[in-house]
Amino acid sequence: MAKVSIIVPIYNVEQYLVECMESIVHQTLKDIEIICVNDGSTDNSLKIVQDYAQKDNRIVIIDKQNEGYGKGMNDGLDKATGEYVGIVEPDDYVDLHMYEDLYKIAHENDLDVIKADFYRFVYKNGTLIATYNQLSKDGTGYNQIVNPKEHPQVFRYILNTWSGIYKREMLEKYHIRHNTTPGASFQDNGFWFQTFAWAERMYFVNRPYYMNRRDNPNSSVNSKSKVYCMNEEYQFIHEFLDRNPQLKEYFIYEYSLKRVRNYFWNYGRIAKEFRLEYLYQLSKEFKEAMNLKEMREEDFTKLEWQKITRIIENPKAAYKWMNTSARIRKTKNFIKRRIRNVKKILHI
Structure with a gap:
């Protein structure tokens, strides 16, 4: 069993995918499983991950017809075998020490969920501009074990599913999965809420590991016609x-x-x-x-x-x-x- 299964949901991201994959395959934590879920891409994305898989036997590819983000993520979760599960969006990338550092804390403290701070970034005229984001805006709640039932204010932290890892045993026990409405967006909200609601041992790290891209024009954040x-x-x-x-x-x-x-x-x-x-x-x-x-x-x-x-x-x-x-x-x-x-x- 791998220490961490990393799920990468992929749909037409050839422009960014190599940078993403490079940051994952070169993690200092070597005992990882990399699950690439190709959701019917029509560009070169599938070939890119196939080339990586030929060189790295830790990579598992799920190649499927386009059914949406939630269904693809759930297929990845069903396939995962790791002690913990992480998520990397294919237009983002991660610090090379991310999973080693988070897994060490999670394993030693028997955590259900561990989350870390992150950067949001864009490129302007070829220059990387990154903004540091604290999960906890007031800086409290870090570096301690927290039960959300006793500290519900953790629900007021920044919402994302990708800046941490989740104990797979918890995900399976409560069957925590994504909403699968076809064509929907923001399906990370439901998964995020379920993990916070069921977790009894959470931990927040005040160090950024994750680089979240904000200039991908195909991102659901930029889809102005998706109203409801x-x-x-x-x-x-x-x-x-x-x-x-x-x-x-x-x-x-x-x-x-x-x-x-x-x-x-x-x-x-x-x-x-x-x-x-x-x-x-x-x-x-x-x-x-x-x-x-x-x-x-x-x-x-x-x-x-x-x-x-x-x-x-x-x-x-x-x-x-x-x-x-x-x-x-x-x-x-x-x-x-x-x-x-x-x-x-x-x-x-």
């Missing part, structure tokens, strides 16, 4: 909580907070012509959550709660108000930047 994928994913999570009331009593408010914040993020991501229609859907969902007493004002910022109540009362009026507020904030930020630039020039 986020909502479908949070319906999937809600159904999971309904099936597990012993978890729902602990985490329903954290679920609602994460859902609302991701809905607001999604509102800014989608094309402008869909935004009013989207607010009508949010109004419906927020009303239902209020009726079920699944949202508390105390969990949200003042501005967030103001948005929620306005959207519930009148989506069309909320749309106009949110557009006006956004323009005002944009103008204020522009003025602040100009003032900072002038101060730099004048050495003030």
Whole structure:
């Protein structure tokens, strides 16, 4: 049994795949299994991983018809044999010490989940620009064993599935898998939530190992026409909580907070012509959550709660108000930047 199975979900990423694979095959932890799931790529991606597999017997290739991210990830999880499981997106890459360092801590402390900080990066005019991201914004909660039932604030950390590893025994015991809605996006949300809800021994490392690309035009983050994928994913999570009331009593408010914040993020991501229609859907969902007493004002910022109540009362009026507020904030930020630039020039 390998110490870590690393799943790489692949679909038309020939431009980035070599950099990704190089960072995995040269990990300082040699006892790894690399599961490449080719989800019906029409470019050179399959050939690239086949060439790697000819030279490295740790690589397993699943070549399948295109069925979407969630199904491909689940096929990889079903194939995995490692003690722990990691995920690397094919347009990203990782520090060469990532899996050795994380596995050592996880194995020694019998962890269910271990996560680390990461970088987000883009290339501008050929120059790498990387931004450090702390999972815990206030810097607390690191380098200690945490039970989410006792510390539900971990659900407020940055959401991703790829900056850590998961004990496979836990994934199998609770059958933790991705949502498989065809053509959907953001299916990492459901997997992430399940791992946090079921884990009893978690650990967060305040060191970045993972490089997350933000300039791939084919990324779901940049697909402005996928309007309701986020909502479908949070319906999937809600159904999971309904099936597990012993978890729902602990985490329903954290679920609602994460859902609302991701809905607001999604509102800014989608094309402008869909935004009013989207607010009508949010109004419906927020009303239902209020009726079920699944949202508390105390969990949200003042501005967030103001948005929620306005959207519930009148989506069309909320749309106009949110557009006006956004323009005002944009103008204020522009003025602040100009003032900072002038101060730099004048050495003030």
